Amino acid sequence: MKIAADRVLGIALIGLAAFIAVQAVQLEMPFSYEPVGPKAFPVGLSILLTILSLVMIFRPGPNGQWPHKALALKLLLVLVLLLAFAVLFTQLGFIVSSLLVVTALARLFDATWGKALLTGVLMSVIGYFLFTTALGISLPSGYWFDTFI
Amino acid sequence: MFDFLIDGFGVALTPLNLGLAFLGALLGTLFGALPGIGPINGIAILMPLAYTLGLPAESSLILLAAVYTGAEYGGRMSSILLNVPGDAGAVMTTLDGYPLAQQGLAGPALGLSAVSSFVGATIAIIGLTLFAPLLANVAVMFGPAEFFALMIFAFSSMSVMMGKDPIKTAIGAVLGVLIGTVGIDSGSGVLRYTLGMPELYDGIDFVVMIIGLFAISEILLMLENSHSTDNDGELPPLGRVFVSLKEVLVCKGAIIRSGLIGFIIGVLPGTGASVAGAVSYTTEKRLSDKDNTFGTGDMRGLAAPESANNAAAVGSFVPMLTLGIPGSGTTAVLLGALMLYNITPGPMMFTERPEVAGGLIASLYIGNIVLLMLNLPLAGVFARVLTIPRWVLVPAIAILAFVGVYQLHSDLFAIYLMLVIGVFGYLLRKLGFSLAPVILGYVLGGLMEQNLRRALSISGGDVGILWQSGISLGLWVAAVLLLVLPWLVPKLLAGRKLSAG
Amino acid sequence: MKINSTLRYASGLALMGSALLIGQAQAQAIPESTECIAPAKPGGGYDLTCRLAANGLQDTGLISKPMMVSYMPGGIGAVAYNHVNGVRADDPSLIVAASTGAAVNLALGKFGEYDADEVRWLGALGVDYGAIVVSADAPWQSLDELMTDLKENPNEIAFGAGGTVGSQDWMKAALIAKSGDMSPRDLRYVAFEGGGEALAALLGDHIQVFTGDLSELRSQLEGGKIRVLAALSEERMGGPYADIPTAAEQGYDVEWPIWRGYYMGPEVSDEAYQAWVERMQQLSEDPVFAELREARGLFPMSRFGEDFDRYVQGQVAEFKGLAEEVGLTK
Numbered sequence: 001m002k003i004a005a006d007r008v009l010g011i012a013l014i015g016l017a018a019f020i021a022v023q024a025v026q027l028e029m030p031f032s033y034e035p036v037g038p039k040a041f042p043v044g045l046s047i048l049l050t051i052l053s054l055v056m057i058f059r060p061g062p063n064g065q066w067p068h069k070a071l072a073l074k075l076l077l078v079l080v081l082l083l084a085f086a087v088l089f090t091q092l093g094f095i096v097s098s099l100l101v102v103t104a105l106a107r108l109f110d111a112t113w114g115k116a117l118l119t120g121v122l123m124s125v126i127g128y129f130l131f132t133t134a135l136g137i138s139l140p141s142g143y144w145f146d147t148f149i
Numbered sequence: 150m151f152d153f154l155i156d157g158f159g160v161a162l163t164p165l166n167l168g169l170a171f172l173g174a175l176l177g178t179l180f181g182a183l184p185g186i187g188p189i190n191g192i193a194i195l196m197p198l199a200y201t202l203g204l205p206a207e208s209s210l211i212l213l214a215a216v217y218t219g220a221e222y223g224g225r226m227s228s229i230l231l232n233v234p235g236d237a238g239a240v241m242t243t244l245d246g247y248p249l250a251q252q253g254l255a256g257p258a259l260g261l262s263a264v265s266s267f268v269g270a271t272i273a274i275i276g277l278t279l280f281a282p283l284l285a286n287v288a289v290m291f292g293p294a295e296f297f298a299l300m301i302f303a304f305s306s307m308s309v310m311m312g313k314d315p316i317k318t319a320i321g322a323v324l325g326v327l328i329g330t331v332g333i334d335s336g337s338g339v340l341r342y343t344l345g346m347p348e349l350y351d352g353i354d355f356v357v358m359i360i361g362l363f364a365i366s367e368i369l370l371m372l373e374n375s376h377s378t379d380n381d382g383e384l385p386p387l388g389r390v391f392v393s394l395k396e397v398l399v400c401k402g403a404i405i406r407s408g409l410i411g412f413i414i415g416v417l418p419g420t421g422a423s424v425a426g427a428v429s430y431t432t433e434k435r436l437s438d439k440d441n442t443f444g445t446g447d448m449r450g451l452a453a454p455e456s457a458n459n460a461a462a463v464g465s466f467v468p469m470l471t472l473g474i475p476g477s478g479t480t481a482v483l484l485g486a487l488m489l490y491n492i493t494p495g496p497m498m499f500t501e502r503p504e505v506a507g508g509l510i511a512s513l514y515i516g517n518i519v520l521l522m523l524n525l526p527l528a529g530v531f532a533r534v535l536t537i538p539r540w541v542l543v544p545a546i547a548i549l550a551f552v553g554v555y556q557l558h559s560d561l562f563a564i565y566l567m568l569v570i571g572v573f574g575y576l577l578r579k580l581g582f583s584l585a586p587v588i589l590g591y592v593l594g595g596l597m598e599q600n601l602r603r604a605l606s607i608s609g610g611d612v613g614i615l616w617q618s619g620i621s622l623g624l625w626v627a628a629v630l631l632l633v634l635p636w637l638v639p640k641l642l643a644g645r646k647l648s649a650g
Numbered sequence: 651m652k653i654n655s656t657l658r659y660a661s662g663l664a665l666m667g668s669a670l671l672i673g674q675a676q677a678q679a680i681p682e683s684t685e686c687i688a689p690a691k692p693g694g695g696y697d698l699t700c701r702l703a704a705n706g707l708q709d710t711g712l713i714s715k716p717m718m719v720s721y722m723p724g725g726i727g728a729v730a731y732n733h734v735n736g737v738r739a740d741d742p743s744l745i746v747a748a749s750t751g752a753a754v755n756l757a758l759g760k761f762g763e764y765d766a767d768e769v770r771w772l773g774a775l776g777v778d779y780g781a782i783v784v785s786a787d788a789p790w791q792s793l794d795e796l797m798t799d800l801k802e803n804p805n806e807i808a809f810g811a812g813g814t815v816g817s818q819d820w821m822k823a824a825l826i827a828k829s830g831d832m833s834p835r836d837l838r839y840v841a842f843e844g845g846g847e848a849l850a851a852l853l854g855d856h857i858q859v860f861t862g863d864l865s866e867l868r869s870q871l872e873g874g875k876i877r878v879l880a881a882l883s884e885e886r887m888g889g890p891y892a893d894i895p896t897a898a899e900q901g902y903d904v905e906w907p908i909w910r911g912y913y914m915g916p917e918v919s920d921e922a923y924q925a926w927v928e929r930m931q932q933l934s935e936d937p938v939f940a941e942l943r944e945a946r947g948l949f950p951m952s953r954f955g956e957d958f959d960r961y962v963q964g965q966v967a968e969f970k971g972l973a974e975e976v977g978l979t980k
Contacts (some may be wrong), residue, residue, distance in 0.1 A: 082365070120544075
């Protein structure tokens with residue numbers, strides 16, 4: 001298991017190197033003044049990457065422990081939450097979206113519902129005013145929010 | 150000869166300007182400590198404020214310079230406490246800073262890095278005062294060929310970081326360089342690896358890159374750690390609050406050497422705090438890491454990059470003040486601020502507007518003392534961040550990451566990209582990669598490629614240009630020695646032992 | 651507040667009554683909160699362009715609430731262009747900074763599916779001019795000497811500037827070559843990241859000719875480190891630039907104005923657009939603004955509304971022709 005991960009990575013990286021080299025060779029330039037154009041460097045790197053990956057496939061190193069199924073699911077959930085944060089960020093505005101996401105994240109990290117909600121409310125409201133008023137950073141207030149104020 | 154400086158202190162020590170230096174230092178520390186909001190954004194945000202308040206030129210410059218130096222101080226905090234670099238210059242600070250905090254030495258680590266920052270910046274300010282005009286002439290001697298040689302030197306000095314798994318270090322660096330090739334190629338104007346997305350034309354932004362790689366992957370790892378059996382989500386011990394004099398003295402060589410290295414790299418236009426941090430860290434590891442403790446919480450490994458990145462921040466004032474050429478993105482913004490007041494920095498500034506030049510340099514001295522006084526006692530307070538439970542810390546990191554990227558791009562694509570890079574960073578860390586070589590490859594690779602191509606464009610393809618000048622030849626020799634000596638010396642020693650045995 | 655600011659600017663005008671009417675019309679068509687997008691990272695030319703409008707409108711009292719400046723880097727302006735076309739096409743509070751560089755990129759088709767006539771070009775508040783610069787100890791005293799030498803030894807004179815092949819910085823070098831009956835392809839041209847780096851390379855004699863902008867050269871001119879062989883303007887500029895001959899008066903017919911202006915979304919109402927045009931026109935006539943513009947190193951330029959729109963369309967068409975001619979596009 002441990003050894004396999006490095007080998008899989010090595011093969012994936014060789015694939016990446018091939019992609020990079022093919023893309024680089026296909027670059028089209030209208031014209032160029034340069035003796036060394038934009039292709040040489042990526043092609044050189046892809047060769048280097050291939051050699052290094054081959055070495056790794058034949059001499060794989062130690063890897064960390066991979067998460068078990070339940071944990072992997074939780075990790076995925078965190079990612080989904082962060083993705084939702086991104087989607088909601090401009091739609092609902094900073095305060096509402098961070099209230100939702102902070103509460104959910106706190107729950108995922110084993111906070112009680114009460115603590116999670118409190119963190120969510122405090123962080124979103126204080127954060128909003130800290131960033132916008134004190135530091136002068138513009139944040140989305142949310143399209144729907146505008147109509148209320 | 151130093152009349153302008155005496156007058157400058159007269160200007161900088163008025164109550165208003167002193168107050169502004171203090172305010173700037175405080176705000177700058179805060180901007181720097183927030184991941185993604187670095188000195189450039191801090192200054193860009195405060196510039197209109199200074200202008201609207203109707204501050205005189207020297208006062209607003211003092212405010213902005215204090216923000217700039219303060220941000221370099223602040224950048225170390227989240228590096229040490231959260232393993233998330235607060236800005237570009239603080240990437241190397243994570244390597245030894247975070248392990249120190251995990252061992253319960255967050256307070257001393259913050260204190261030591263404040264002292265290192267102070268000494269590094271002071272070395273650079275003295276250098277700026279004494280040698281600015283002279284150094285400006287040296288800086289322009291660095292053309293594309295010299296920069297290429299400098300990058301070769303920087304990459305070969307990275308070989309010291311190979312550590313346990315040299316192959317993975319090398320792969321990490323190559324991946325970093327590849328990420329740096331995304332976007333419009335500045336030499337030819339062709340699009341590389343943009344996959345048809347205009348959002349990628351300008352390349353993958355540095356801030357998006359470090360926030361994704363470090364902050365997002367850190368959130369994922371924290372979740373794992375809080376579930377692993379050998380660590381019940383326990384927080385690191387808080388331990389001592391203050392750094393001891395003895396600890397500072399152990400690092401004095403590292404701090405002074407790195408301050409000098411940082412200053413010189415800062416003076417060169419085009420290289421800044423991130424390159425300075427990398428070169429000083431690897432140099433110091435090579436010089437003084439006899440027991441191989443760098444990377445596991447060695448105080449010297451923390452002191453070196455902090456001294457260097459602050460020195461580089463000050464060093465980049467040299468080309469700006471003496472030549473009117475911005476040496477970094479931040480000084481470009483400062484240059485814009487000066488233009489707003491109808492002051493054109495350059496050779497004439499010291500004679501035509503001595504109160505501005507002198508006031509600025511004097512305020513750098515004062516700002517640094519303010520920053521040290523501010524940061525030493527605060528070390529204990531900030532160290533408490535570590536006692537914050539995960540369910541508060543993780544959402545806070547998430548918010549900071551999103552705000553940091555959003556205020557820079559006002560665009561969701563950058564946030565998606567940050568998440569993708571975060572997953573990539575998580576996988577790399579799980580597979581036993583270190584993130585520092587990836588970042589270094591990203592920073593140095595682009596400089597290396599473009600300068601190589603520029604040099605060869607100038608010479609029309611003649612590679613001789615690459616080692617024509619004394620500077621580049623010297624750098625090539627140094628680079629080769631760096632690679633050969635560590636390999637050769639043990640062999641020679643072993644040979645001697647064998648013959649003796 | 652709104653009445654206050656309207657009154658303040660009105661007092662500065664002779665025709666008070668009509669001005670008040672304009673003010674009211676403006677106030678209705680444009681929301682109080684305004685925004686300028688700089689399609690770049692903080693600190694660049696687009697940032698300064700946004701700040702020019704924001705500070706100017708603020709200082710002259712034409713707006714009551716400070717204008718917000720936000721950044722949208724990506725695709726040399728393409729991301730912001732697409733954003734305005736796609737997401738905020740009818741937003742009457744939004745203006746976006748643009749320049750000659752944007753027109754060049756539009757001409758080269760670098761803004762994706764959108765063309766130059768997709769947005770409403772608002773106007774330009776200032777202009778800078780290209781310059782042909784050599785080091786103070788260079789052998790060439792005039793543009794003609796440089797061009798003669800260049801024709802004989804094209805391989806010994808390296809041009810450099812802050813942009814790639816196809817950028818507005820490169821266009822200056824290409825046009826100069828063309829005006830001297832040389833193909834731009836025969837130049838030796840080096841692209842740097844920004845004018846500052848290229849200028850440093852000129853001072854260090856790594857390149858021999860720098861095609862920059864007049865405003866960024868002021869301190870070097872005063873310090874006597876460089877020689878400007880030609881200004882790419884219609885006529886000689888004043889102040890510190892009075893001694894610099896134009897390219898045209900030396901027999902090379904090249905002009906390169908770098909305007910700093912703004913555009914708005916394609917579906918913005920005519921009312922809001924007209925109100926903005928009037929607002930910008932008033933701004934450009936204000937003496938307070940003139941000082942501000944000069945501090946930025948910009949020269950006066952007043953083209954607004956339809957006039958500016960035609961100007962930009964014309965420029966884009968011209969650049970398209972040029973790009974085809976030198977083989978940049980097919």
